[in-house]
Amino acid sequence: MKKIYITRKIDDQVIDQLKERFDVQVWNKEDTAVPKDELLHQVKDSHALLTMLSDKIDQEIFDAAPHLEVVANLAVGYDNIDLDAAKKAGVIVTNTPDVLTDTTADLTFSLIMAVGRRITEAAEYVKQGKWTSWSPYLLAGTDIHHKTIGIIGMGSIGQAVAQRAKGFNMDVLYHTRSRKSEAEQRFNAKHVSLEELLKESDYVVMLAPFTEETKQMMGKKEFALMKKSAFFVNAGRGTTVDEQALIEALQTGEIAGAALDVFEKEPISADHPLLSMKNVVAIPHIGSASRETRLTMMKLASDNIAAVLQGKKALTEVK
Missing domain, CATH: 3.40.50.720 (NAD(P)-binding Rossmann-like Domain)
Known part of the structure; x- marks a missing residue:
């Protein structure tokens, strides 16, 4: 079963839907970003990451993740992700445009x-x-x-x-x-x-x-x-x-x-x-922080991951 690592606690219904088809692991400290060493440990056997803007996904992360297929960023922006490193590693990067x-x-x-x-x-x-x-x-x-x-x-x-x-x-x-x-x-x-x-x-x-x-x-x-x-x-x-x-x-x-x-x-x-x-x-970077929009973003990120891991085209791939 392919593994998904989620770097922050998200809605339970989204997690439960992913668990029906994948092994899902979630960073368990909701109000803190996942430490780099923990992320490096988790990506060793991960096939997908669901990340936040606060997560720096760089060359070191891609080097440590031989099975990684997709990084789904819970944001419109993606300047926290090294796109060149992702491309060299053959990893698809997605974001959540329009919905927010x-x-x-x-x-x-x-x-x-x-x-x-x-x-x-x-x-x-x-x-x-x-x-x-x-x-x-x-x-x-x-x-x-x-x-x-x-x-x-x-x-x-x-x-x-x-x-x-x-x-x-x-x-x-x-x-x-x-x-x-x-x-x-x-x-x-x-x-x-x-x-x-x-x-x-x-x-x-x-x-x-x-x-x-x-x-x-x-x-x-x-x-x-x-x-x-x-x-x-x-x-x-x-x-x-x-x-x-x-x-x-x-x-x-x-x-x-x-x-x-x-x-x-x-x-x-x-x-x-x-x-x-x-x-x-x-205010603390809450531009898209309504309950309705956050849930929609989480579902889109989840759908992107599910699509890629099942050999389908990502819904909102970053080109």
């Missing part, structure tokens, strides 16, 4: 609203017993409606965010390598240079995938181009941002605030400079 688009777009727009209207700051204000009276400018924030949103990365999630922005009567600018004619028609979106997007947007939203081209594409120069009244939102990849440059832009008042679901190195420590700033909303 709307959920991630919901979360992204929640970040826009939270930082613009100071929601988390206001919630803490009440919890700390500071609310003693009402005043006209008590925790006054910034409007979202009729403002300009600039979306960096106009893939499926970017377009879903643009759809939500139109409900708030926002003007939509976007920057990506290739124009999206259909999106321009649907959302009345305008394709612009990165420089123009940064200068004109009230909310700059980073949704670009991580590549060598996008690595730290938001740096000191880019933050300096933004309006002092503008907010930066990152729900894409932390590595697309020069975090020190972001910290300096916030400290000097170069931008008004930031809302972040992702960071350069994760998880961040409690003494991280960004966490001491009132104008920063920081």
Whole structure:
């Protein structure tokens, strides 16, 4: 019986379905990533891995896994996996695209609203017993409606965010390598240079995938181009941002605030400079974390594994 190793506890119904046909082993500490030495031990006789973004699947892993046929990553992204090493080893890599688009777009727009209207700051204000009276400018924030949103990365999630922005009567600018004619028609979106997007947007939203081209594409120069009244939102990849440059832009008042679901190195420590700033909303990489979407992602990853191990074509292979 072929063995599947799952690097984090997932839904029991998904595990039970896999157990009907395969030997399934699961890392049993739900809130911690599997240690590298444990993973190296488990892959020796594994035919499939169901992995998380927090798992680094590199050359060392592939060298230790002579029977490995497929790595199913529980995410859209796969920069935690060495694709060249996988290809040389003849291992298929899959991800979970599309199924998390709307959920991630919901979360992204929640970040826009939270930082613009100071929601988390206001919630803490009440919890700390500071609310003693009402005043006209008590925790006054910034409007979202009729403002300009600039979306960096106009893939499926970017377009879903643009759809939500139109409900708030926002003007939509976007920057990506290739124009999206259909999106321009649907959302009345305008394709612009990165420089123009940064200068004109009230909310700059980073949704670009991580590549060598996008690595730290938001740096000191880019933050300096933004309006002092503008907010930066990152729900894409932390590595697309020069975090020190972001910290300096916030400290000097170069931008008004930031809302972040992702960071350069994760998880961040409690003494991280960004966490001491009132104008920063920081959450722990939960873009697609709704119960419904997580279950759908788990089922897709499971289906990919089952297909490959039974000699069939993967549903969502990373090319």
